[in-house]
Amino acid sequence: MTHRTASDKVVSRDELVRRFSRPRSEVVVFTNGVFDLMHRGHATYLAAARALGDVLVVGLNTDESARSLGKGKGRPLVGESDRAFVLASLECVDYVCLFDEDTPTDLVDALVPDVLVKGGDYEISGVVGRDIVERNGGRVELIPFVDGYSTTDLLRRIRAHADKPST
Numbered sequence: 001m002t003h004r005t006a007s008d009k010v011v012s013r014d015e016l017v018r019r020f021s022r023p024r025s026e027v028v029v030f031t032n033g034v035f036d037l038m039h040r041g042h043a044t045y046l047a048a049a050r051a052l053g054d055v056l057v058v059g060l061n062t063d064e065s066a067r068s069l070g071k072g073k074g075r076p077l078v079g080e081s082d083r084a085f086v087l088a089s090l091e092c093v094d095y096v097c098l099f100d101e102d103t104p105t106d107l108v109d110a111l112v113p114d115v116l117v118k119g120g121d122y123e124i125s126g127v128v129g130r131d132i133v134e135r136n137g138g139r140v141e142l143i144p145f146v147d148g149y150s151t152t153d154l155l156r157r158i159r160a161h162a163d164k165p166s167t
Helices: 013-020 040-050 063-068 080-089 105-111 130-135 151-163
Strands: 028-033 055-061 095-099 115-119 139-143
Touching: 013 055, 013 095, 013 105, 028 040, 028 105, 040 055, 040 115, 040 139, 055 063, 055 080, 055 105, 080 095, 095 105, 105 130, 115 130, 130 139
Parallel strands: 028 055, 028 115, 055 095, 115 139
Antiparallel strands: none
16 A cells, blocks of 8 residues: 555645545545644544545634634634644545535535434434435444534633643
8 A cells, every 4th residue: 555645645635536536445434624723522523434434534614614614702812724734644545625615514415425424413404415315325423422522612722721820
């Protein structure tokens, strides 16, 4: 197997479609998110998503797209190229593709993954792209959160530590 660098794993939408157009032999799993501050919960989630197929593609919100989601002032904290590189550095992630829209609908429609994955805070009926995937014979999976790990919690702990007077 040829070793790919993290930079090789960050690809355009057109490249994804070229590599994974149907018919295909691989089971393509897709998930998406901002992945602003990577933590154990993210890593566990992504490894579980990868276990559902042969290839894991992560759709990553661009900085502009992330800001439109209302994650909070100054978010994302980490720029899109750095977030993409960190995600692509994970062994369980095969490809990362940035998207600029508010939702990954256009990316899901272009790729048509076999498995669409979101976190346990979603209801299957509310997963963006569900109709596209199911219409094409795929399925939607929800992966439970790992208790005690969230970007919001991490930011809260950082801010609490920063507010303590130094001795």
